[in-house]
Amino acid sequence: xxNAFLQLVLLALLLFGLGAAPALAAVxxxxxxxxxxxxxxxxxxxxxxxxxxxxxxLGGTPLLRxxxxxxxxQYLPLYAPIDVxxxxxxxxxxxxxxxxxxxxxxxxxxxxxxxxMSQDLTGRVKTFYLQKITGSAASKFRExxxxxxxxxxxxxxxxxxxxxxxxxxxxxxxIANPSPELETDFYxxxxxxxxxLILMDEFVFAPERGKP
Amino acid sequence: MAENGWxxxxxxxxxxxxxxxxxxxxxxxxxxxxxxxEFVSFMGSSGSGKTTLINLLGCLDNPTSGELELAxxxxxxxxxPLGERELTRVxxxxxxxxxxxxxLIPTLxxxxxxxxxxxxxxxxxxxxxxxxxxxxxxxxxxMNHLPGQISGGEMQRVAIxxxxxxxxEILLADEPTGNLDxxxxxxxxEILQDLNRSAGLTIVMVTHNPGLARLGGxxxxxxxGRAFES
Amino acid sequence: MITPFQVAYKNLLRxxxxxxxxxxxxxxxxxxxxxxxGFNRGYEAALNRDIDNxxxxxxxxxxxxxxxxxxxxxxxxxxxxYMDQSMVDEITRQPGVDRVTPxxxxxxxxxxxxxxxxxAGFYGVDAGSYPAMKPFLRFRKGGWFHDNAANEVVxxxxxxxxxxxxxxxxxxxxxxxxxxxxxxxLERTGSQDDGTIFVPLKTLQRxxxxxxxxxxxxxxxxxxxxxxxxxxxxxxxxxxxxxxxQVKQTVMKLIATARVMVLSIAIVAVLIAxxxxxxxxxxxxxxxxxxxxxxxxxGAMPGDIFRLVWTETLILCxxxxxxGIGFALVFARVTDLLARSVLPxxxxxxxxxxxxxxxxxxxxxxxxxGLLSGLYPAWKAGRIRPLESIRGE
Numbered sequence: 001x002x003n004a005f006l007q008l009v010l011l012a013l014l015l016f017g018l019g020a021a022p023a024l025a026a027v028x029x030x031x032x033x034x035x036x037x038x039x040x041x042x043x044x045x046x047x048x049x050x051x052x053x054x055x056x057x058l059g060g061t062p063l064l065r066x067x068x069x070x071x072x073x074q075y076l077p078l079y080a081p082i083d084v085x086x087x088x089x090x091x092x093x094x095x096x097x098x099x100x101x102x103x104x105x106x107x108x109x110x111x112x113x114x115x116x117m118s119q120d121l122t123g124r125v126k127t128f129y130l131q132k133i134t135g136s137a138a139s140k141f142r143e144x145x146x147x148x149x150x151x152x153x154x155x156x157x158x159x160x161x162x163x164x165x166x167x168x169x170x171x172x173x174x175i176a177n178p179s180p181e182l183e184t185d186f187y188x189x190x191x192x193x194x195x196x197l198i199l200m201d202e203f204v205f206a207p208e209r210g211k212p
Numbered sequence: 213m214a215e216n217g218w219x220x221x222x223x224x225x226x227x228x229x230x231x232x233x234x235x236x237x238x239x240x241x242x243x244x245x246x247x248x249x250e251f252v253s254f255m256g257s258s259g260s261g262k263t264t265l266i267n268l269l270g271c272l273d274n275p276t277s278g279e280l281e282l283a284x285x286x287x288x289x290x291x292x293p294l295g296e297r298e299l300t301r302v303x304x305x306x307x308x309x310x311x312x313x314x315x316l317i318p319t320l321x322x323x324x325x326x327x328x329x330x331x332x333x334x335x336x337x338x339x340x341x342x343x344x345x346x347x348x349x350x351x352x353x354x355m356n357h358l359p360g361q362i363s364g365g366e367m368q369r370v371a372i373x374x375x376x377x378x379x380x381e382i383l384l385a386d387e388p389t390g391n392l393d394x395x396x397x398x399x400x401x402e403i404l405q406d407l408n409r410s411a412g413l414t415i416v417m418v419t420h421n422p423g424l425a426r427l428g429g430x431x432x433x434x435x436x437g438r439a440f441e442s
Numbered sequence: 443m444i445t446p447f448q449v450a451y452k453n454l455l456r457x458x459x460x461x462x463x464x465x466x467x468x469x470x471x472x473x474x475x476x477x478x479x480g481f482n483r484g485y486e487a488a489l490n491r492d493i494d495n496x497x498x499x500x501x502x503x504x505x506x507x508x509x510x511x512x513x514x515x516x517x518x519x520x521x522x523x524y525m526d527q528s529m530v531d532e533i534t535r536q537p538g539v540d541r542v543t544p545x546x547x548x549x550x551x552x553x554x555x556x557x558x559x560x561x562a563g564f565y566g567v568d569a570g571s572y573p574a575m576k577p578f579l580r581f582r583k584g585g586w587f588h589d590n591a592a593n594e595v596v597x598x599x600x601x602x603x604x605x606x607x608x609x610x611x612x613x614x615x616x617x618x619x620x621x622x623x624x625x626x627x628l629e630r631t632g633s634q635d636d637g638t639i640f641v642p643l644k645t646l647q648r649x650x651x652x653x654x655x656x657x658x659x660x661x662x663x664x665x666x667x668x669x670x671x672x673x674x675x676x677x678x679x680x681x682x683x684x685x686x687x688q689v690k691q692t693v694m695k696l697i698a699t700a701r702v703m704v705l706s707i708a709i710v711a712v713l714i715a716x717x718x719x720x721x722x723x724x725x726x727x728x729x730x731x732x733x734x735x736x737x738x739x740x741g742a743m744p745g746d747i748f749r750l751v752w753t754e755t756l757i758l759c760x761x762x763x764x765x766g767i768g769f770a771l772v773f774a775r776v777t778d779l780l781a782r783s784v785l786p787x788x789x790x791x792x793x794x795x796x797x798x799x800x801x802x803x804x805x806x807x808x809x810x811x812g813l814l815s816g817l818y819p820a821w822k823a824g825r826i827r828p829l830e831s832i833r834g835e
Contacts, residue, residue: 032556032557033557036557037557105606106606107606107611108606109612110612110613110614110621111605111606111607111613111614112604112605112606112607130554131556131557132554132555132556133554134552134554134555134605134613134614134616135554135614135619136614136619138554139553139554142554267829272739272828272829273829296738296744296825296827297743297744300738300741300742300743300744303738303739303741304740304741307739309736309739311736311832313732315732315733315736315832317449317733318456319452319453319455319456320444320449320452324444324448327443327444328444328449328737328740329740329741330443330444331443331444331445331446331449332446332737332740332741332742332743332746333740333741333742374740378740378741
C-alpha cells in the first residue's frame with residue numbers, strides 16, 4: 001500500500017511537472033499572496049477587495065483601440081486576447097477606499113516581468129513592485145532604491161517621455177538604469193509601468209472623472 | 213344480434229348479498245322478457261331491487277342464480293359466474309349505459325368524452341358516429357368544452373352520446389334525471405323517447421319519476437325483490 | 443379521436459403539483475445516476491488520456507527514498523537521485539522494450555521569482571528519442587531542437603504564456619545564469635506538457651554539471667508481457683519502476699470507494715423516486731375508481747385499464763428521466779468541478795463524459811424500474827369492478 005501510494009505521489013509530481021506552474025490566466029497579473037502583499041504595498045490599509053475588469057466589459061474594441069493609440073504601439077502582441085480579465089485590488093482603510101493595486105505582465109529579455117504598482121485615488125504612484133523578473137542582473141531592478149524612484153509618478157510624466165524609443169525629458173528620463181547590461185528589461189519595465197498607468201486610467205480614473 | 217324481434221330473457225333471477233353475517237335477498241326469482249325496440253321503465257322505492265335487476269340485465273353483475281338470454285344465446289345460466297373479461301365482452305357488444313351522476317371524464321372535452329369508448333373498442337361502421345350524435349343531441353357547439361363548463365342537462369346529453377357511440381342494442385339508464393331539474397329532466401325524457409321511437413333503440417330505465425316512466429311503453433314496479441307489471 | 447395515451451397524460455395534468463413533484467423526484471435521481479455513470483466513464487478515459495499523453499508506459503528512476511525526494515523537490519529542487527546513462531542500454535536490451543528515452547529533470551532556484559524566490563523546473567530530453575515517443579505533439583510555432591547539445595528550449599504553451607516568450611526570444615536558466623534560445627512553442631495539450639520547459643539532454647547535463655539522468659521512459663512493444671518486463675526491471679540495481687497501468691490501478695482503487703458510495707446513493711435516490719411514482723399513481727387510481735368503473739362499462743378490458751395506468755407511470759418516468767439527463771448535461775461542468783474538489787487525484791480534461799449511449803442506458807434503467815414499480819397500481823386498477831366503483835359513492 002505504501003509503495004503504491006508513493007508511486008502515486010511521484011507520478012503526480014512528474015505529471016504536474018516541476019516548477020513552471022502555469023497560472024490559469026497567465027497573461028494577467030495576480031499578486032502571489034495578496035494577504036501579505038497588499039499591506040506591504042499599502043501600509044495604511046485595513047482591507048482590500050479583489051475585482052476583475054476586462055476590455056469587452058468596459059468598452060470593447062473602441063476601448064482597445066484607444067489604449068493602443070495611447071501606448072503608441074500594437075498593444076496586444078502575444079497571449080493576450082481581448083477578453084483576458086485584469087485583476088484589480090481596491091484598497092480600503094476601514095470603510096473608505098484609499099487606493100488601488102494593479103499589475104501587468106510585460107515581456108522582458110529572458111522572461112516575463114510582472115510590474116505592480118499601488119496608486120492613490122488621484123492616480124499617483126505610491127509604491128512600485130516587481131513581482132517577477134528573470135535574469136542574473138535583474139535583482140538590481142528589485143532593490144528598494146530603484147523602486148523609490150517611481151514614487152509620486154503620474155501618467156502625465158510619460159507625456160514628455162517615450163519608453164519605446166527611450167527618449168524624452170522629465171522625471172522618467174531622470175531614472176537611471178541600475179543594470180546597464182539588461183537594457184531591454186529596463187525599458188521593458190518603463191513600458192510596463194506606462195501600460196499599467198494607461199490601463200488604470202482607462203479602467204478606473206477616466207470613468208470616475210466622467211461621473212457627475 | 214341485429215335480427216328482428218330478439219328478446220332479452222331473464223328467468224328466475226335471484227341476487228343475494230352478504231353483509232357480514234347478514235344475508236340480504238335483493239332479488240327474488242324475477243322473470244322478465246324485453247323485446248327489441250321496447251322502452252321499459254322500472255319503478256320502486258329504495259331497496260325494492262330495481263337497481264339490482266337492472267345491474268343483472270345490463271351484465272354489470274352476476275346473479276346468485278337464474279338465467280339470462282339474449283336472442284336465444286345464454287349469458288348467465290351455465291351455472292358458472294362470468295369473469296370480468298367475458299362480462300366486458302358482452303357489455304360492449306350489446307349495452308350502452310347512462311347514470312344519475314353522468315360520470316364524464318373531467319379532463320377530456322365533450323368530443324373526447326363521446327369518442328372515449330372507441331379508444332377501447334370499435335364496432336365496424338361507427339366512423340362519424342361522434343359528430344352525428346353530438347349534432348343529433350344538440351351538442352356540436354360545445355364540442356371543445358370541458359364537462360366543468362356545461363350544464364347538468366348538457367352533461368347527460370354527452371353521456372347519452374357516449375353510451376350510443378358504439379351502436380349498442382340496448383341503452384340502460386339508471387336514474388338518468390336524478391340530478392336534473394324538472395325542465396332538463398323533461399328534455400332528457402324527450403330525447404330518450406325520440407331515440408326509442410325513431411331509432412328503435414331498446415331502452416331499459418330505472419327511475420323514481422312517474423312522469424318519466426310513463427314516456428316508455430311498459431312500466432314495471434319492483435317491490436321487495438319482485439317485479440309487478442302494470 | 444382520443445387515444446389511451448392522451449387519456450393517460452391528461453390525467454396526470456389533473457393534479458399538476460403532485461405530478462410535478464413526482465417528476466422532480468425522478469429528475470434528481472436520474473441526474474445523480476447518469477452523472478455517476480458519466481463520471482465512471484470519463485474519469486477512466488481522462489486517466490487513460492493522461493497516460494497516453496506520456497508517450498511511454500513505464501518509467502524507471504533512481505531508487506532512493508521517494509517520499510523524501512518528493513518533499514525535497516517541493517522545497518528546493520535538491521535531493522533528486524540520479525541514474526547512470528548506461529542504464530539506457532541495459533533496458534533497451536530487454537525483450538519487450540520497443541523504445542526508450544532518457545530524461546533529466548532539474549530544478550534551479552530563482553531568487554527573482556516572487557518575494558522569496560521560487561524554483562524553476564527544466565526537463566532535459568533526448569532530441570532523437572523523445573519526440574519519437576510523442577508524435578502527436580503539435581507546435582504552435584517552431585519545432586524541436588536542432589541537436590542534443592544546442593542552447594535551445596522548447597516551451598509548453600502555458601510556460602511560454604507565463605514568460606511572454608516567442609520563438610527567437612531568449613530565456614534564462616536561473617542559478618546558473620545560462621541563456622537559452624526559444625526554438626519552439628507547443629500547442630495547448632491540456633496535459634502537464636503545457637507547463638514544461640524542454641531542454642536538450644546534453645545541454646541540461648552540461649548546465650547541471652552532471653552526465654547522469656533521473657528517468658528513463660520506456661515504450662513497450664504491443665505484444666509484450668508487461669508483467670514479465672516489469673519484474674525484470676525490478677531486478678535492476680538501484681532503480682525503481684513506475685508502471686502507469688499500476689498507477690492507474692492505484693488511482694482507480696482510490697476512487698473506487700467514492701464510486702461505490704455515490705452508486706449507493708444513486709440507487710437509494712432512484713428507489714425513493716419510484717416510491718413517489720407508485721404513491722402518485724396509486725392515489726390517482728383510488729381517486730378515479732368510479733371513472734375506471736365507467737371505462738369498463740364502455741368496453742375497456744382489464745388489460746386496457748392496466749395499460750392506461752401503466753402508461754401514466756411510463757410518462758412520468760420518461761419525462762423525469764429525460765429532464766434529469768438534460769440537467770446532467772447542462773451541469774456537467776459543475777459536476778466536474780465538484781469531483782475535482784473532492785478527489786485525491788484528478789486527471790486533466792473533462793471528468794464527466796455523458797454521451798448518447800449512456801443517456802439512453804440511464805433512461806432505460808429509470809423507465810424499467812419505473813414500470814416495475816407501476817405494476818401494482820396498474821394491476822389494482824385493472825381489477826376494479828364497475829359495479830363496486832359506481833355504487834361506492
